[in-house]
Amino acid sequence: MPDSKPDAIDLRSDTVTRPTGAMWEAMRGAELGDDVLGDEPSVLRLQQRVASELGKDEACFFPSGTMANQSAILATTQPGDEVICHPTAHIYHYESGAPAALSGVTLRFADGERGMYEPDALSACVRPVNHHFAPARLAIIENTSNGGGGSVWPIELVERVAARAREHGLKTHLDGARLWNASVASGVPLKDFAQHFDTVSVCFSKGLGAPVGSAVAGDTQTMARVYRIRKMFGGAMRQSGLLAAACTFAMDHHIDRLADDHANAKHLAESLAPFEPLTIDAASIETNIAFFRVDPGWGPASKLVDMLEAQGVRTIASAPDQIRVVTHLDVSRPMIDRAIEIVAGVCARKTEQETA
């Protein structure tokens, strides 16, 4: 099966990648069974590998990161509990109110720079034991932080926050949709991050370039609940070895190359920083996500997105005055250089019009 890469330079997300020819071949050659009946060899092998790389007893394959996160939340809370996360957390912003709808929990926000928070911010969210208050039950961190601009939680901060969470008697969940990015950027092994959490979710469909697939890992007792919840949510699949084969291929071939995506994001940010109406702190780019501020005096970010789209560069207006670009497997360095030319051209043209 040939590669079917689109022509546009699509920087909206690292989720837009298409399977490579070699990944299609791996999918075609997958040994299949029925995962709901428990005999899907490709899924079982992937789950064992993920559990082992995260240093957990078991892992469970999921169709999406959202279902993975929400299953972990339901498995570790009771209705009426409070869950603590950063205000930019994906589980809050982009999962459609699921913590309230599916687990009946309230959210409380521990704030901090670039999607991260300190132990004291966590403690400030934990209210005294009193029948007026929702009991804090679960602390969540996201590594890398999507809303924080792809920031990597330093391992020492993870250790301190997780230790504080345990002091408060909280469970901990790591939204590791981009944990491989964090690991490649920091040199910290996956296991070292994961050991501090009761449950960890990872996604194969972000930087790793698989079309579909996520996983939750944890201890045997918690995972028994996670397996049941996956079934309840409709996430148990049949010949899902097709997908597991793509995910396994992605783990075999697409982890080390994440460093290229990180270098490309930094190169984009450094090259475009001098252009009006964009502002970015290029030094803060650690992985594959970059947020550019668009001067509101120039116009809304959505206008810039439309102008770039018309020239074949796809981005997202992540706020009225902000665009987000994400680098990934399907954008090479020459494509990044072309995108820089196009963005600079659009910005330069605007300046020329203004001064004309």
Ligand SMILES: Cc1ncc(COP(=O)(O)O)c(C=O)c1O
């Ligand atoms: C940090 C984070 N967590 C979870 C998800 C959810 O993944 P999915 O789109 O597979 O549901 C995303 C999606 O981009 C994400 O960025």
